[in-house]
């Protein structure tokens with residue numbers, strides 16, 4: 001397993017719709033392992049393949065937050081939302097591709113999602129709470145959408161400018 005660099009907004013791959021995974025093979029399993037390691041290292045509760053520069057419909061997440069509780073690493077390949085609740089929930093979201101920026105986003109409180117796992121087995125499950133927020137945030141990444149796309153244009157532009165500045169600083173530090 002190895003850590004993969006996380007792309008920072010503004011980057012074309014983050015705004016592109018990812019392609020379906022046609023077959024679950026060892027390359028996909030290695031990508032999933034690397035993404036889980038990268039997510040835990042960040043640390044984060046989710047990560048989508050486009051964030052590590054791979055335009056494939058694959059995401060990982062683990063929203064277990066309780067101290068001492070067993071982790072629940074999940075890999076969702078070709079995830080699809082099959083049902084969304086009318087009830088909405090507001091959560092102050094962050095994003096590993098938009099470091100240190102947070103904003104309230106309103107989304108369906110519960111969603112049903114179907115996906116394929118790393119063994120090629122199909123699943124369907126209902127998510128609520130932070131799991132529901134996270135899986136929607138990650139599926140948005142697969143559709144080239146960021147949480148700042150839900151904000152007013154002025155706030156979005158402000159955050160985008162901060163990210164451009166951050167990327168320039170990081171490039172200077174690395175040079």
Ligand code: K1U
Pocket residue numbers: 043044045046047048091092093094095096097133134137138141
């Ligand atoms: O997709 C990502 O960029 C990861 C993102 C997922 C997410 C966060 C909040 C709401 C919805 C989706 C993150 O993991 S940001 C970091 C974060 O939330 C966190 C980090 C450490 C402990 C707990 C949370």
Ligand code: ZN
Pocket residue numbers: 094095096097137141
């Ligand atoms: Zn994100």
